[in-house]
Amino acid sequence: MPLIGAPVRRVEDARFLTGQGRYVADLTLPRMLHVAFLRSPHAHAGIVSIDAHPARELPGVLACITGDEIATQARPMRAESRMAGYHPTECPPLARGKVRFAGEAVAAVLAESRYTAEDALELVDVRYATLPVVGTPEAAMAGGAALVHEAAGSNVLLTRAFVQGDVDGAMRDAALVVGDRFRFHRHAGVTIENRACLADWNPGVGELTLWSSTQVPGLLREGLAALLDLPVHRLRVVAPDVGGGFGVKSALYPEEVAVCALARLTGRPVQWVADRREDLLTSTQAWDETIDAELAVNADGTIRGLRARVVADVGAYSIHPWTAAIEVVQVISFLPGPYRVEHYRGEAWGVATNKAPMGPYRGVGRPVSTFVTEALVDRAARRLGMDPVALRLRNLIRPDELPYRSPSGVVWDSGSFVESLERARDAAGYEHVRAEQERARRAGRYVGVGVACYVELTGVGSAIPASPGAAISTGTEGATVRVDPGGTVTASFGLACHGQGHETTLAQVVAEELGARLEDVRVVSGDTAAGPVGTGTYASRSAVIGGGAAILAARALREKALAIAAHLLEVSADDLTLGDGRATVRGTPHRGLTLREIAGAAYAGAKRLPKGMEPGLEATRFYDPYFGTASNATHIAVVEVDPETCAVIVRRFVVVEDCGRIINPLIVEGQAIGGVAQGVGAALLEEVVYADDGQLLTGSLMDYLVPTAAELPAVEVVHLEHPSPTTLGGFKGVGEGGTIGAPAAVANAIADALQPFGMELSELPATPDRLFRLLSRPRTTSSPETP
Amino acid sequence: MxxxxxxxxxxxxxxxxxxxxxxxxxxxxxxxxxxxxxxxxxxxxxxxxxxxxxxxxxxxxxxxxxxxxxxxxxxxxxxxLMRDGKLHPLQEAFREHHGLQCGFCTPGMLMTALDLLRTNPSPTEAEIREGISAVLCRCTGYHGIVRAVEAAARKMR
Amino acid sequence: MKPVKFDYHAPASLDEALALLRRYGGDAKILAGGQSLMPLLNFRLSRPAALVDLNRIPSLAYIEEHDGQVRFGAMTRQRMIEFSPLVARRLPLLREATKWVGHLPIRTRGTIGGSIAHADPSAEYPAVLTALDGEVVARGPKGERVVKAKDLFVTYLTTSLEPDEILVEVRLPATDAGAGFALEEFARRHGDFAIVAIAALVVPDGARCRAARLATAGAGPVPVRLRAAEQILERDGLTDAAIDAAAGRAAELVSPDSDIHASADYRRHLTAVLTRRALRRALRVAHG
The missing domain is CATH 3.10.20.30 (Beta-grasp domain)
Structure with missing residues (x-):
């Protein structure tokens, strides 16, 4: 039975189920110090003075370090981009001169315990001179606004536009234009494991090791080497077990820089484990965009054009390496969705404010673009009296039109856009649901059905960087596969894992391609010292790029193993098969050699190898899928809205997804459903709220609301499996998709449910208080305004 | 002091x-x-x-x-939680039904589910969801966890 | 998020506990179930010089019926209340309310006395105490005194108990057979504190209403007894029109505040909606 495609139970589960996982907070080193960061209580203020003496006097405290002191040890981060219209800015490990958001680290206390370190924080005396708080992009763009970064000369850190055709003409000539101002509020990733890191400086050899709860050990190593003035090969970054990432752990954080610098400064290992308050204050946040968008359609429902202006609140810092452009440029890249849109203009502004920095979060831009486009599509259908599924079917890109170049320049290599919608419609029993909706309405209950179709670019290769213009290479990954002398297989990657099950899925790929037994393959990742050069796991890339590299390396080894076996058995390699850890002579099953025997020969050397063959049984290969490949899905949500309490209950949720060839259906389903949960949370519950003075009001998990099992429905997942025509193995990425479709599907379902009240939904999350306000006021149409 | x-x-x-x-x-x-x-x-x-x-x-x-x-x-x-070197039925069921991804909530989820099944050995799906709503999981969407608790309940009865 | 240093005392008797409170003169905190106090300590929002832990005083955990009252030792766990046959029979409203208190692992430690003394106006137990006209017994240096619900809650997280007093017992009138009850709550998620909750008890008498009891959670700085709404029902009976009128009156009786989860207007609106729903369900329960 083939291993690729099999629902193999995860090999990593055994340790997690028995409490034997090793997360950063579980690691201790001799002489280790705990660091706690003093965090600014102000959103925007000059630092007048810092008196750290009383803190240093406290028994158990080793040091208290300020921004000026650490500056001698580490340079500030500076996220560069080739993008025109982008102003790079600096982010120091500890604030210098001024603080730019509430929660920014101002000083670091090193102590024998976290308890003592927190005691000492209270003894650090910082005098601040408050500055005007830049609270919103509107305020930030107004004349005379205080500057978050004086050196940038403006709070607008980036502008970008994509234009195709004559969108203004299309709007003029269209039978119908629907438009609105949409708002998707600020979101937090909330990994259940808070960020954490541990640095150890070895002065004898001049080497630094950083264990970090990160998705990107490779990117960290490169970034830190530059900031710390260390050669890259003197730095090792390890991501051990990591308790969730979702994009939040894919940036280089000031705390990681600081902890490395502090370890070098003190000569002792230094550990920082964020508490939840710090996580909510300082981990990168997402979305926070205002989108003025209009869709032009013909009377028959054919889409003519799409026009949008997107303003993003990027917070106080442009994060390394993704820059402040990461989220908002993705919005304008993906607004046209899986539809034929001839005329398009998308314009984006990224505006600095005194809030925590914006960063990549599961879906990056596309949850927002999908919300907007799918809402407009539904509104067009309503105005034309068409069924929303029918209008979509008319406009979705058909298989015969692929590959298709989108108006923003993204190429869809493949996709099952129409099929996924048709299958979702059937799986949901769409006609039946509509009939039930009618019956419910007559009984005074408000049920709604929401459809969302999306396409995303996954496994992005070198042609298009994963982040627009960022000065890093994200298009390649490597795999080193080694048959050990004992016949077992070690496959190492530059990737990192934070729940995706790579130890299982990549082992499935390697075992099948090499012909080894699954239980003989061990996957190693997340350690820059243990695998080939790579960056990490983000942007739905690991199955595609890591899987591709695994295939190449495993195939090279298979070929070599067969050549060795052929030599030893004195047959032609063509007469051999390799499977289940044994090379066997075709037609003569008792003649053969195990991988262990083959490996024994490989390491024994020339005496046992074909003439001229290099000893050893190990191969490293790199893979670049170049463009990347399109994953798509349709989500259908059925909700019930109680118009009195304004409660929304998600009754059903159907996902029909196509991630190409499936390595492990259990894991694909887990990724899809987990993504949907985050998308439903984004649609209904989750919102980061700041007060006007820049204070975070959602600084606990009592106020930032992550969905529990009781708020979520059982999710029905249907897999379509059209292998990617452009990637090795036919794999497509699936890590983010659930979060892309779900907010739009839920939003459309709510709007559908509330049609009897004649209202539209243009703001997420659709909290009960927002729905109450919508339902309480007479319907007004808002018109787009220029930012 | x-x-x-x-x-x-x-x-x-x-x-x-x-x-x-x-x-x-x-x-x-x-x-x-x-x-x-x-x-x-x-x-x-x-x-x-x-x-x-x-x-x-x-x-x-x-x-x-x-x-x-x-x-x-x-x-x-x-x-x-293991007994005599063998996984507890709940641990088994979490593995069988993909009830964990990053593993970070798993300890709390298992202990909560254990208490739930002790106080209610035959929970409905709604009761399971209510019971495990005491623990936040950010990875799974709870789907595999609910299935796992259902399966473990059948086995433990 | 680690607490400040404090002295810790786990007295074995109430007298010892009272002596400790006296000794620290207001700088000590009483630790009951800890499910609200410990988070405040971890955030360093509460910074006591000492904790006086009541968990080692076994005599403070009991459920008994006396003269038509169900009496709870202050340290009775919410979990014990949830599974108590006596509570199920004699105080079904409290049992229903208990299921809304956090989650089972919270109720394992959380206590009835702690919940009431903490005086979170969004919590369920203070609403039930208020609706049922319950009372608490406080013991201080001058002995015991009984405090009626209406005299207990002062404002957010503040009661009329003195710093050297300990809430030792909660007393709720047992529910008559034939009464109907309901607790209707709206929260953002399962287990969260209420945005608004309404505790309701009605005693129908044919077409009339012998008694109605209504109180809020989440609709202001203290639980609000909705007496004027009750009077509409006691005057006009439990007709749909009277229930609607009582619900409308309820919304006028509350002065909720706005926070990030709900505006004052929305809370007032919910007060009416949930009052109507609670009364209707209570009536159905009464009619079996």
Missing amino acids: ADAVTVRLTVNGVEREGRCEPRKLLVDFLREDLGLTGTHVGCEHGICGACTILIDGEAARSCIMLAVQADGAELLTIEG
Whole structure:
């Protein structure tokens, strides 16, 4: 039975189920110090003075370090981009001169315990001179606004536009234009494991090791080497077990820089484990965009054009390496969705404010673009009296039109856009649901059905960087596969894992391609010292790029193993098969050699190898899928809205997804459903709220609301499996998709449910208080305004 | 003030002892003083449930309890869930039904589910969802967890 | 998020506990179930010089019936209340309310006395105490005194108990057979504090209403007894029109505040909606 495609139970589960996982907070080193960061209580203020003496006097405290002191040890981060219209800015490990958001680290206390370190924080005396708080992009763009970064000369850190055709003409000539101002509020990733890191400086050899709860050990190593003035090969970054990432752990954080610098400064290992308050204050946040968008359609429902202006609140810092452009440029890249849109203009502004920095979060831009486009599509259908599924079917890109170049320049290599919608419609029993909706309405209950179709670019290769213009290479990954002398297989990657099950899925790929037994393959990742050069796991890339590299390396080894076996058995390699850890002579099953025997020969050397063959049984290969490949899905949500309490209950949720060839259906389903949960949370519950003075009001998990099992429905997942025509193995990425479709599907379902009240939904999350306000006021149409 | 106190308790059937400040949280005592790092710290304000353990047979948050309060108590943590070298039916079911991804909420989820099935051996899906709503999982969407608890309930009855 | 240093005392008797409170003169905090206090300590929002832990005083945990009252030792766990046959029979409203208190692992430790003394106006137990005209017994240096619900809650997280007093017992009138009850709550998620909750008890008498009891959670700085709404029902009976009128009156009786989860207007609106729903369901329960 083939291993690729099999629902193999995860090999990593055994340790997690028995409490034997090793997360950063579980690691201790001799002489280790705990660091706690003093965090600014102000959103925007000059630092007048810092008196750290009383803190240093406290028994158990080793040091208290300020921004000026650490500056001698580490340079500030500076996220560069080739993008025109982008102003790079600096982010120091500890604030210098001024603080730019509430929660920014101002000083670091090193102590024998976290308890003592927190005691000492209270003894650090910082005098601040408050500055005007830049609270919103509107305020930030107004004349005379205080500057978050004086050196940038403006709070607008980036502008970008994509234009195709004559969108203004299309709007003029269209039978119908629907438009609105949409708002998707600020979101937090909330990994259940808070960020954490541990640095150890070895002065004898001049080497630094950083264990970090990160998705990107490779990117960290490169970034830190530059900031710390260390050669890259003197730095090792390890991501051990990591308790969730979702994009939040894919940036280089000031705390990681600081902890490395502090370890070098003190000569002792230094550990920082964020508490939840710090996580909510300082981990990168997402979305926070205002989108003025209009869709032009013909009377028959054919889409003519799409026009949008997107303003993003990027917070106080442009994060390394993704820059402040990461989220908002993705919005304008993906607004046209899986539809034929001839005329398009998308314009984006990224505006600095005194809030925590914006960063990549599961879906990056596309949850927002999908919300907007799918809402407009539904509104067009309503105005034309068409069924929303029918209008979509008319406009979705058909298989015969692929590959298709989108108006923003993204190429869809493949996709099952129409099929996924048709299958979702059937799986949901769409006609039946509509009939039930009618019956419910007559009984005074408000049920709604929401459809969302999306396409995303996954496994992005070198042609298009994963982040627009960022000065890093994200298009390649490597795999080193080694048959050990004992016949077992070690496959190492530059990737990192934070729940995706790579130890299982990549082992499935390697075992099948090499012909080894699954239980003989061990996957190693997340350690820059243990695998080939790579960056990490983000942007739905690991199955595609890591899987591709695994295939190449495993195939090279298979070929070599067969050549060795052929030599030893004195047959032609063509007469051999390799499977289940044994090379066997075709037609003569008792003649053969195990991988262990083959490996024994490989390491024994020339005496046992074909003439001229290099000893050893190990191969490293790199893979670049170049463009990347399109994953798509349709989500259908059925909700019930109680118009009195304004409660929304998600009754059903159907996902029909196509991630190409499936390595492990259990894991694909887990990724899809987990993504949907985050998308439903984004649609209904989750919102980061700041007060006007820049204070975070959602600084606990009592106020930032992550969905529990009781708020979520059982999710029905249907897999379509059209292998990617452009990637090795036919794999497509699936890590983010659930979060892309779900907010739009839920939003459309709510709007559908509330049609009897004649209202539209243009703001997420659709909290009960927002729905109450919508339902309480007479319907007004808002018109787009220029930012 | 705040002299160190001695805490004696039974964890996973083994008598243990440690000295700590009275302010030390039970979860920190387990992890730092007893070396039992299987119980995780997620929020330190009693919301996420990652630190849930059984105290005298009942599920409770170890991040909002002091170590000194557990003096004399009998605790069960994830490290003590296996019996005779075999996975507990709940552990088995979580593996079978893909009830975990990153593994960070898993200790609290297992201990909460254990208490749920003890108080309600035949829960409906809604009761399972309500029961495990005490623990936040950010990876799975709870789907595999609900299936796992259903399966374990059938097996444990 | 680690607490500040404090002295810790776990007295074995109430007298010892009272002596400790006296000794610290207001700088000590009483630790009951800890499910609200410990988070405040971890955030360092509460910074007591000492904790006086009541968990080692076994005599403070009991459920008994006396003269038509169900009496709870202050340290009775919410979990014990949830599974108590006596509570199920004699105080079904409290049992229903208990299921809304946090989650099972919270109820394992959380106590009835702690919940009431903490005086979170969004919590369920203070609403039930208020609706049922319950009372608490406080013991201080001058002995015991009984405090009626209406005299107990002062404002957010503040009661009329003195710093050297300990809430030792909660007394709720047992529910008559034939009464109907309901607790209707709206929260953002399962287990969260209420945005608004309404505790309702009605005693129908044919077409009339012998008694109605209504109180809020989440609709202001203290639980609000909705006496004027009750009077509409006691005057006009439990007709649909009277229930609607009582619900409308309820919304006028509350002065909720706005926070990030709900505006004052929305809370007032919910007060009416949930009052109507609670009354209708209570009536159905009464009619079996």
